[in-house]
Amino acid sequence: MADTATTASAAAAAAASAANASTDAPPFQLGKPRFQQTSFYGRFRHFLDIIDPRTLFVTERRLREAVQLLEDYKHGTLRPGVTNEQLWSAQKIKQAILHPDTNEKIFMPFRMSGYIPFGTPIVVGLLLPNQTLASTVFWQWLNQSHNACVNYANRNATKPSPASKFIQGYLGAVISAVSIAVGLNVLVQKANKFTPATRLLVQRFVPFPAVASANVCNVVLMRYGELEEGIDVLDGDGNLVGSSKIAARHALLETALTRVALPMPILVLPPAIMSMLEKTALLQARPRLLLPVQSLVCLAAFGLALPLAISLFPQMSEIETTQLEPEIARATSSRTVVYNKGL
Structure with a gap:
C-alpha cells in the first residue's frame, strides 16, 4: 500500500513538474500567435519567431514530429506531460x-526564416563601392528576383492567381529598380561639383531609393487585383462580412509603407557606418578586412530592420465600419472589422 502511494505521489510530482516546465509560456492556442498583436512589442516578438533562422536546420523527422504533435492536440489525443512550450515550438516549426x-x-531560400541569411549577400553586393553599370544592373536584378520569389512562395494561395500577375509585378519591380539606380549613378558621375570622396559616399546611398521604389511597385503590381475585387473583412467572431475595396487600399498602403521602411536601415546605416570604419587604423592597415566587416554590418542591420519593419502594422488590421462601403456597414452590427493586411 505504501509503495503504491509512493508511486502515485511520484507520478503526480512528475506530472506537476512537466506542467510547470513551461510556466513562462502562455496557454497554447492552435493557429493563434503566441504573443499579443495589439502592441508593437508583441508583434516584434511574434515576427522574431517567424524569421528565426534556426528553423532552417530542422530535420525532416523533427518536422513530422511537430506536425503530429499538433494533430494530436487538435484531435484531443495528446500524450500526458506535453507542455505549452513544446506545443508553441511545434507550431513555430510548422509555420516556418x-x-x-x-x-x-x-523552398529554403524563399522562407521568411531564410530571408536574412540568403538576402544579406545581396545587400552586401548592392552596397559595394565603385559599382559599374553592369554590376548595378546585376545586383538590382538579383535583389528584386529574390524578393519576388519570397513574395510568391509566401503568397495567399486560397484563391488561384494567374502567372501573368506574378510576371507583371516581377518585371515592374526589376525595371523600376534598375532604371532608378542607373539614372542616379549617371547623375552622380556627371556632378562636377562633387569631390571624388563625396561622389563615392553619395553612390553608396543610391541603392535605397531604387530598392524602396521598386518594393512599392512590386506590392502594387503583385496585389493590384485586390484593389479591383476588394478583400474579405471579418467581424469580431471571425464571420465574413463582405469584400471591401477600401480595406484593400488600406492594406496595400500599410504594406507599401512597410516595404519603404524595411530597406531604410539596411541600405542607409551600413554605408554611414562603413564610411567611419574605413578611416580606422585597423581597416586602413588591413584592407582585406573591409568586405568581411561590411558583411557583418549588413547582417546586423538586416537582422534588426526586418522584424522592426514588419511589426509596424498588425497582420490582422482593424478598421471602423463607418469608413467602409455603405453595404459593408449595413451588413454588421460590429463597430469595427478586421482584414488580413498580408506581409
Missing part, C-alpha cells in the same frame, strides 16, 4: 517550413 494553404514545404 510549410505553406499554410497548400501544406507544402517552402
Whole structure:
C-alpha cells in the first residue's frame, strides 16, 4: 500500500513538474500567435519567431514530429506531460517550413526564416563601392528576383492567381529598380561639383531609393487585383462580412509603407557606418578586412530592420465600419472589422 502511494505521489510530482516546465509560456492556442498583436512589442516578438533562422536546420523527422504533435492536440489525443512550450515550438516549426494553404514545404531560400541569411549577400553586393553599370544592373536584378520569389512562395494561395500577375509585378519591380539606380549613378558621375570622396559616399546611398521604389511597385503590381475585387473583412467572431475595396487600399498602403521602411536601415546605416570604419587604423592597415566587416554590418542591420519593419502594422488590421462601403456597414452590427493586411 505504501509503495503504491509512493508511486502515485511520484507520478503526480512528475506530472506537476512537466506542467510547470513551461510556466513562462502562455496557454497554447492552435493557429493563434503566441504573443499579443495589439502592441508593437508583441508583434516584434511574434515576427522574431517567424524569421528565426534556426528553423532552417530542422530535420525532416523533427518536422513530422511537430506536425503530429499538433494533430494530436487538435484531435484531443495528446500524450500526458506535453507542455505549452513544446506545443508553441511545434507550431513555430510548422509555420516556418510549410505553406499554410497548400501544406507544402517552402523552398529554403524563399522562407521568411531564410530571408536574412540568403538576402544579406545581396545587400552586401548592392552596397559595394565603385559599382559599374553592369554590376548595378546585376545586383538590382538579383535583389528584386529574390524578393519576388519570397513574395510568391509566401503568397495567399486560397484563391488561384494567374502567372501573368506574378510576371507583371516581377518585371515592374526589376525595371523600376534598375532604371532608378542607373539614372542616379549617371547623375552622380556627371556632378562636377562633387569631390571624388563625396561622389563615392553619395553612390553608396543610391541603392535605397531604387530598392524602396521598386518594393512599392512590386506590392502594387503583385496585389493590384485586390484593389479591383476588394478583400474579405471579418467581424469580431471571425464571420465574413463582405469584400471591401477600401480595406484593400488600406492594406496595400500599410504594406507599401512597410516595404519603404524595411530597406531604410539596411541600405542607409551600413554605408554611414562603413564610411567611419574605413578611416580606422585597423581597416586602413588591413584592407582585406573591409568586405568581411561590411558583411557583418549588413547582417546586423538586416537582422534588426526586418522584424522592426514588419511589426509596424498588425497582420490582422482593424478598421471602423463607418469608413467602409455603405453595404459593408449595413451588413454588421460590429463597430469595427478586421482584414488580413498580408506581409
